[in-house]
Amino acid sequence: MADDKKAPAGAAAPPVATPVADGLTRRQVLRSGMFATVGAFFGTLAGGSAAMFWPIKLTGFGGVVSVPKKLNEIKVGEVVTVREGKFYLTRSEEGLMALYWKCVHLGCTVPWNQGAGKFLCPCHGSVYTLDGQNVAGPAPRPLDMMEITVSGQDITVNTGKITQRSTHDPEHFTKVG
Ligand code: FES
Structure with missing residues (x-):
């Protein structure tokens, strides 16, 4: 077939x-x-x-930064530089301030001058007091401030929470005992 x-x-x-x-x-x-x-x-x-x-844990500038000194180690009139957070923690009779170190004129970093007892901007000569108030030069307002939290002797600063202010006010201090 x-x-x-x-x-x-x-x-x-x-x-x-x-x-x-x-x-x-x-x-x-x-x-x-x-x-x-x-x-x-x-x-x-x-x-x-x-x-x-995934939640990002912010550290350094933009996040919550610990101040490397305890509250009882910081004397009145002292300025603690916290490079990690780009701020100065200052203590006066009225309390604490965390000041963003960027000059409010054109953004230079403003160093603390121990001899003058002031923040002196090297760029155009703005001068700020211990609490950040502008007292000379072209800066139009005080240094910006950051939120402070005190827990016992530990101090942390929220560098993501920066507040501009038109003038320094005693309300800006974080009161400590
Ligand atoms: S940037 Fe500080 S005075 Fe101009």
């Missing part, structure tokens, strides 16, 4: 899956590669998304 399904003369033979390695066909190898690529893509996407929603 003749075979009805015989290919016509001259027709190409149907493709045959050829093993390329360890019995895997080319199609299986390509499929595995595709799945690996798609898996890597979604893995990266998921990792990035998870990182985006």
Whole structure:
């Protein structure tokens, strides 16, 4: 009996899956590669998304910074420089101030001058008192202040909470015992 399904003369033979390695066909190898690529893509996407929603612990400038001295170690009239938070913690009879060290004129860093007992801006000569009040030079207002929290003898400053003020007010001090 003749075979009805015989290919016509001259027709190409149907493709045959050829093993390329360890019995895997080319199609299986390509499929595995595709799945690996798609898996890597979604893995990266998921990792990035998870990182985006992970709470970031802010330290340094922009976050809450600890003052390296205890409250009872800071004398009246003293200025503690806290580089990590870009501020000065000052203590006067009225209480504590945390002053952002950026000059409110054009942004220079204002150093404390112990001899003068003032903050003296080296750029254009603005002068500020211990509590940040501008008393000379082109600065239009006092140094900006940051929020202070006192817990026992520990002092922390929220450097992400900077307040501008048009003039110094006794209300700006954080009162301590
Ligand atoms: S930047 Fe300080 S006085 Fe100009």
